[in-house]
Amino acid sequence: xxxxxxxxxxxxxxxxxxxxxxxxxxxxxxxxxxEALLAGTADADAxxxxxxxxxxxxxxxxxxxxxxxxxxxGYDTLxxxxxxxxxxxxxxxxxxxxxxxxxxxxxxxxxxxxRLPALDAGMRADGWASSFAxxxxxxxxxxxGLWGIGRIGRRVAVMAKAIGYHVIAHDPALTTAIAEELGxxxxxxxxxxxRSDILSLHVPLLESTxxxxxxxxxxxxxxxxxLVNVSRGGxxxxxxxxxxxxxxxxxxxxxxxxxxxxxxxxxxLLACETAILTPHAAHWSEESLAETKRKVVEEAARILxxxxxxxxxxxxxxxxxx
Numbered sequence: 001x002x003x004x005x006x007x008x009x010x011x012x013x014x015x016x017x018x019x020x021x022x023x024x025x026x027x028x029x030x031x032x033x034x035e036a037l038l039a040g041t042a043d044a045d046a047x048x049x050x051x052x053x054x055x056x057x058x059x060x061x062x063x064x065x066x067x068x069x070x071x072x073x074g075y076d077t078l079x080x081x082x083x084x085x086x087x088x089x090x091x092x093x094x095x096x097x098x099x100x101x102x103x104x105x106x107x108x109x110x111x112x113x114x115r116l117p118a119l120d121a122g123m124r125a126d127g128w129a130s131s132f133a134x135x136x137x138x139x140x141x142x143x144x145g146l147w148g149i150g151r152i153g154r155r156v157a158v159m160a161k162a163i164g165y166h167v168i169a170h171d172p173a174l175t176t177a178i179a180e181e182l183g184x185x186x187x188x189x190x191x192x193x194x195r196s197d198i199l200s201l202h203v204p205l206l207e208s209t210x211x212x213x214x215x216x217x218x219x220x221x222x223x224x225x226x227l228v229n230v231s232r233g234g235x236x237x238x239x240x241x242x243x244x245x246x247x248x249x250x251x252x253x254x255x256x257x258x259x260x261x262x263x264x265x266x267x268x269l270l271a272c273e274t275a276i277l278t279p280h281a282a283h284w285s286e287e288s289l290a291e292t293k294r295k296v297v298e299e300a301a302r303i304l305x306x307x308x309x310x311x312x313x314x315x316x317x318x319x320x321x322x
Contacts, residue, residue, distance in 0.1 A: 001020060001023075001024050001025065001027065001044075001045050001057070001304065002024075002025040002026075002044050002045050003016050003020065003024060003025070003026050003027070003044065003045065003046050003048065003297075003300065004026075004027050004028075004029060004040060004044040004046070004047055004048070004230045005028045005029070005047075005048040006029060006031030006040075006047055006048065006049050006052040006054075007029075007030070007031055007032075007039065007050040007051075008029070008030055008047075009027070009050060010050065010071070010289070010293065011125035012026070012028075012030070012048060012247055012293055012296070012297060013026055015293050015294055015296075015297040016297055017107035019064045019138070019214050019289065019297045019298060019299075019300075020301060022313075025042075027040070028255060029034065029041070029097050031049075032052065032137045033194060034055060034057060034058060036154060036169045037052065037053075037054070037055075037058045037311045037318075038057070038058060038061045041058065041061070041065070042061050042062065043061060043064060043112045044062065044064075044065050045062055045064055045065060045066060045067070045202075045304055046065065046066065046067040046068070046069065046303070046304060047062075047065060047067070047069070048071070048296050048297070048300060048302040049067055049068060049069065049070050049071065049077075049078065050070075050071045051196040051261070052077065052079045053078075053089075053179065054068060054083075055078060055079055055082075056071070056079045056081075056082040058079075059082040059083050059086055059088065059118045060082065060086070062086065062088065065088055065276055066087070066089065066282075066302045066303055066304060067089050067091070067299070067303040067304060067309075068083055068089070068090045068091070068094070069092070069295075069296045069300050070090070070091065070093070070282055071093060071292055071296055072092065072093060072096075072292065073092055073093070073094050073097075073098070073099060073152075073204075074119050074204060074205060074231075074232060074283070075090065075092050075164045076157045076204070076205040076206070076232060076234070078090055078126065080209065080308065080313060080314050083314060084314045084315070085170050087142075087316050088182075088316065089303050089309050089312050089314065089316050090202050090312065090313050091299045091303070091310070091311045091312050091313065092299055092311055092313055093168055093295045093299070093311065094151065094290050094311055095151065095290055095295075095311075096291040096292040096295055097152070097282075097283040097284075097285070097288035097291075098152045099154060099155060099288070099293060100153035100161060100284060100285045100288045100314040101243035101283055102152050102156045103231050103253075103279070104256060104283075105156050105200050105202075105228050106159050106163070106209075106257075106282055107224060107232045108162075108230070108254025108256065108278070109144070109198045109200065109228050109254060110163075110278055111254065111276055112228075112251070112252035112253065113136060113137070113226060113252075113276070114136060114200070115133045115135075115136060115252075117130065117276060118133065119133075120272075120295055122230075135224060135251050137197070139160075139163045139164035139165045140164040140165075140258070141164070142165055142197040142198065143165065143166050143167075143168055143195050143196055143197050143198075144156075144157075144160040144165065144166070144168070144196070144197070144198045144200070145166045145167075145168050145169070145170070145187075145192045145193075145195065145196025145198065145199045145200065146168070146169040146170070146171075146184070146200055147169075147170050147171075147189075147192060147199065147200070147201050147202065147203060147212075148170075148171050148192075148200060148201065148202035148203035148231070148311060149169045149171045149174050149182075149184070149202065150173075150202060151170075151172075152202050152230075153169065153171070153200075153202035154202075155180060156200060156202065157169065157182050157183075157184050158182065161182075161183055161184075164253060165198070166185070167182075167183070167185070168185045168186075168187045168191070168192060168195060168196065169182075169184045169185070169186060169187070169192075170183060170186075170187055170188060170189050170191075170192040171186075171203075174186050174207070181267045184235070186285040186305060189300050190220070193217060193221050193222070194220065194221075194222055195222060196221070196222060196225055197222060197224075197225050197226065198225065198226045198228060199212070199221060199225060199227050199228065200227075200228040200229075200230070201224070201227075201228065201229045201230070201231045201235055201236075201301065202230075202231055203231060203235065204222070204230035204231070204232070205231070205234045207233060209260075210234050210235070211228070211234070211235070211236070211237055212235055212239070213235055213236045213253070214237045214239075214240060215237055215243075218240050218241060218249075218250070219245045219249070219255035221244075221249075221250065222250055223250075223298075224249075224250070224251045225251060226250065226251050226252050226253060226254070227248055227250060227252075227253040227255075228253070228255075229254075229256065229257055230256045230257060230282040231254050231257055232257050233255075233257040233258035233259040233260070234259055235257075235263065235317070236255075238258070238259055238267060238268060238269055239268055240252060241269065242268035242271070242272055243268075244268050245251075245269075245272040245274050245275055246270040246271075246272060249251050250274075251274065251280055252274040252275060253269075253275040253276070253278070253298050254270070254275070254276045254278075255269060255275060255276070256278045256279075256280055256281060256282045257280055257282075258278075258280070261279075261280055263277075275286055298310075299311060306318050
């Protein structure tokens with residue numbers, strides 16, 4: 001049996017040996033290009049994927065693979081339809097780092113609102129910095145908006161309410177019962193944009209959500225508000241966001257996900273002083289890494305044993321033979 005990790009950043013040998021035993025063949029490859037993936041995965045029984053693009057061409061080159069497991073929650077880099085057609089289960093790990101992502105969203109929101117980078121820079125430059133910057137408000141007088149209220153969004157809602165924000169949320173799946181349980185106000189998209197002092201995105205990147213925060217949506221946001229994105233960069237028009245920050249329409253932004261990762265040198269957000277940018281690090285903690293590694297390998301082992309996946313994102317009718 002052969003298990004292939006399509007990146008060399010996260011070593012999994014110990015976890016793979018624990019789950020499969022000493023006779024397993026475990027290989028780590030640099031899957032940053034389609035050609036490297038084609039060459040290194042053809043005879044794999046399972047792929048363990050970080051951010052590599054598992055395209056239809058890569059899937060069609062797999063001769064015996066039955067399981068593709070993605071580190072973390074998002075799976076927009078995987079051609080799920082192609083995998084399904086070829087009898088391959090695709091799974092993610094939706095519950096290993098949602099706490100960290102929620103904390104990061106709150107941290108970005110507060111750091112932008114309290115102007116912490118500017119205050120820190122002033123201290124280092126002059127030994128002191130004025131704390132009387134305009135646009136800083138107390139949470140009790142502000143509205144924290146959530147676009148999407150799944151596992152992460154709900155966690156953010158609880159923390160934002162504990163800080164003192166009034167929380168509103170927009171999500172087609174948000175029922176009255178869930179809203180009452182969380183103590184949030186359910187609103188439509190237009191109200192979310194118009195009323196949110198802080199708008200935090202918590203939706204997956206799908207064909208239906210690409211560019212949901214385009215120039216028109218950003219223009220409709222409350223003047224002086226803050227945008228937080230710890231989801232996927234493809235949700236936002238980065239040029240429109242940069243223009244809104246430079247013009248002062250938005251007070252600031254906290255961004256952890258970008259259209260191109262690593263970011264390209266010409267990304268306009270890099271020049272925005274009121275934006276706090278982090279390198280897709282919201283998921284990170286020592287504990288979340290250990291949990292993710294264990295759950296990724298356990299899911300692959302479960303599928304290869306012929307058991308039902310725990311967190312499949314597709315449904316395989318015709319299973320590939322072992």
